[in-house]
Amino acid sequence: MNALKEFEDFIENGYKTYIPHVCIDCVIFGYHDHRLKILLSELEGLNGLCLPGGYIKRTDTMDEAASRIVEERTSIKGLYLQQYKTFGGPDRVKFNEIDLDKLTKVPVFKKLKSSWLIDQTISIGYYAITDFSLSKPQPGFMARSCDWYNIDKIPSLLFDHNQMVKNALQTLRSQLYYQPIAQNLLPEKFTLTEIHALYETILGKKLDIRNFPKKMAFLGLITKLNEKRNIGPHRAPFLYTFNKKKYKKALELGVTLS
Amino acid sequence: MNALKEFEDFIENGYKTYIPHVCIDCVIFGYHDHRLKILLSELEGLNGLCLPGGYIKRTDTMDEAASRIVEERTSIKGLYLQQYKTFGGPDRVKFNEIDLDKLTKVPVFKKLKSSWLIDQTISIGYYAITDFSLSKPQPGFMARSCDWYNIDKIPSLLFDHNQMVKNALQTLRSQLYYQPIAQNLLPEKFTLTEIHALYETILGKKLDIRNFPKKMAFLGLITKLNEKRNIGPHRAPFLYTFNKKKYKKALELGVTLS
DNA sequence: CGCTAAATGGTAAAATTTACCAAATAGAAA
DNA sequence: TTTCTATTTGGTAAATTTTACCATTTAGCG
Known part of the structure; x- marks a missing residue:
């Protein structure tokens, strides 16, 4: 199965392998030489930047799922990961702000509208840390871009992702003296x-x-x-x-x- | 609709009103006169003690849902509530340890086996605090009991609820000097x-x-x-x-x- | 009017944080 | 070789915060 087919199958049958209604979004901090950055992506079909995220396999623990999501973008295994907060509520993702009609015209997204993905989802926030000079961001085929952004120049992000970044940074700072960050x-x-x-x-x-x-x-x-x-x-x-x-x-x- | 009918409907159609795969479990701390306790229940059909919990309505924020769950047991509105950690993983709830066959024989649980409830569920941990001398625990019809237990005499609980209590207490302690606890x-x-x-x-x-x-x-x-x-x-x-x-x-x- | 138990003012010592001065030093330039 | 520069690092005094405890005050009781 090629990547596109695989993704179509994910839209149609993903709920069999992944837990629906729950996702993980990761604030991946990158440090190098006096600079602190985070990884942001432009997703195919969405107009704006957001955090790397994904779903939890039914066979995975949450930490394992977060680890996999982070590995997909950084190609680094076993990064330091920490759960910091869970986000939810009916206003988290405003589906009416996403142009589903337009999106559905893209072949891969054919069956998106009626899929398990279009439903309220709570997001478990994780943060990760790495040396950004050692990792090359991987857009994968889902994302149009995937780049490091300076922590003091984060633009307005999609969904509630600005809030996520804020909370993750707070947690990172509060843990710096007792976690092996x-x-x-x-x-x-x-x-x-x-x-x-x-x-x-x-x-x-x-x-x-x-x-x-x-x-x-x-x-x-x-x-x-x-x-x-x-x-x-x-x-x-x-x-x-x-x-x-x-x-x-x-x-x-x-x-x-x- | 009476309470039993209502519950049967919850088992069969609850996924329409509530978000499946996600629940909230609450460590309700009660303090009075040098004693710190938590609220534990024996649920109908389960053999052991566990924390009060429930599901999130699709129209509710997570805080609202937690508030409702806490109110059901304590009959107190607007208790201080705090999210502290989210729990997940395939081993959280071991369905094979629950005697579903026996449970299904109880009329209300008739359709439980094939319901949306029997699937992997992640749990968002909240803690609440109150003065236990002011609240009379409400078992409701779902629970056989609902009582205060001294924090230093917590028995072995169902699922991962002992871990939840431990983490909630840690968080409560760490927040005592800056949250209005x-x-x-x-x-x-x-x-x-x-x-x-x-x-x-x-x-x-x-x-x-x-x-x-x-x-x-x-x-x-x-x-x-x-x-x-x-x-x-x-x-x-x-x-x-x-x-x-x-x-x-x-x-x-x-x-x-x- | 003394007694008791609780509440509280006070103070000295210990521990920790903050603010800087000045010396050490490795290599480059003179 | 000597001087110079930028950086590392030992040291110390002052300020702040925590810890440990003594002694005094006080309300009601017998």
């Missing part, structure tokens, strides 16, 4: 300057360059190595690694205040 | 001792009786009134109220660390 964005060995830039960029604010290492050391999240890296004409910085045990412990303790 | 559990005017007991009970640990007021005052969450309450043979304590504006502000600021 940075571990997924830096190499095994990294310098203080690198992790400092990462934290500043994700949190969107300045962190004192001399106090930041003390905080990380105090929290015990990173360990200084007895190695340095050669960085050209300046003093060679020490290398550090993550203390994975500490992250794990911080995670178990939870976020309970006081 | 206590406002929903104390009268308009309250004493330091009362709110102190509330915080200790929900967080499950001791908080120094002299430092606690200072913390609350520092956060600006409560305001001292120029009134006292007569409490018998001891010094009359001052009354306090919540500073609702501050809570609102704390909420907007989010939980971002550092």
